[in-house]
Amino acid sequence: MLAIPAAALTRKPERLSFEEASVVGVSFITGWLGAIEAAQLAKGENIAVFGVSGGVGGAVAQIAHAVGARVIGVDRVRPADDTPAASIIEEFVALDSGPQDIGSTIRRLTAGNGVEVVYDDRVEAFEGAGPLMLALHRPPGRLRPRVGPVVHVAVRRLSRRWTP
Template identity: 70%
Template sequence: MRAVSLDHFGDPDVLDVTTRPDPSKRGGDAVIAVKAASVNPSDVKNVAGQMEGTVLPRIPGRNFAGVVVEGPSDWIGAEVWGTGGDIGFRRDGSHAELLALPETALARKPERLSFEEASASGVHFVTGWLGTVVKAQLAPGEAIAVFGVSGGVGGAVAQIADVIGAHVIGVDRVRPAGHTPAASAIDEFVALDGSPQDIAALVKERTSGHGVNVVFDAVGGVTTAAALASLAHGGRLVVISAVGTRTVEIDLVDLYRNETLVIGCNSADLDVVESSALLNRLTPYFDSGQFRPLPIAGRYSLDDAKDAYRAVAGHIKGAVVIQP
């Protein structure tokens, strides 16, 4: 098979397309013909050596959608999708023609989604569901501010919160475009512009001065001060990233007086089997049309994988997909 190969860390130019032996079905494994595999910011960070635990040489790629060609008889020919914090990091990933995974990781693709759309959805919605539902336990009627709402994870969180029945405030530099799923999921928008106090004041203005019950900060670092200041008493801050700086100053007196809960959410801790369990919970929402993926912004062949990675590194709006 042909696959993207990562032998040493660096910018996207370190990637090569090589010929590898086809993965074979071992005990408990299945083999998938990859029809589409998105490129995510975590894939770009992985190539750059910024992710922990990656063992080289490696085929990168965290998300996928494809067809089972080897495995249990009742799965042969099934259209599947998946993601996982181990794929492309501790085991070979999806930027290849074939992908071997445990049979227990197989999850049937939502019928409503194309292979491209399914491949672009996994990590966004797994991270969003993990942080919003499992960890923050967002409840109907609560208010949530989604920092970075125009991105993949932020847009997923907005849709999840909307389905839960929360009041959704999107926060970003630019309002989500009208054709994006996030645009229809948010109730109000606050521009990520000005001081942390200015941003927090606008968030509180939209919640009758109370602040939000949950902030899902898909940016982090440069936005942490504004995120904390936007919370109501007893609010929960979910952090998944750190942009610009890994360290921030926090007024501990304000923190404990407000009874703020800070929650770290790392979907990379979920392997492909654990992630498939969450995807199975998400599938009905996609098939009903309640959840929608990011629009596809770019389609690339394996030979153009470097360009696909460069597009994501350049913060392209929308999903980038490799089609092996």
């Protein structure tokens, strides 16, 4: 048996099936572990969320907003108007504009400083993302000393091992 405080529960939105609702928490756990536990995102910091229109990216945007960070969303398409991410990102940068344009746009949006945290759960979808992520960081790039080297995990390939 599992005891959960009533305040931690909420009703399933009618528009979601039980299957869809059962995985909502996964995106938030993933987002929390990356943005808060690993990156130690804090109030007043800037975060560039790559894949902001997706499940994990949208969750990261909501988590970042909740802790008081400034959220810059990056994706191929802007989050749909009826999603929580759409209402909380402060800026949106189109992913198809290319690495140089993305970097210069984010630098411009942060008065030349860059961001403290870059969150990208879809690295394999964008060639050259590693150097771009390092270029976007506000010096000295605090993720490297606190977390160690960047580790890229091909989640889709990994998850196939457990998918029937």
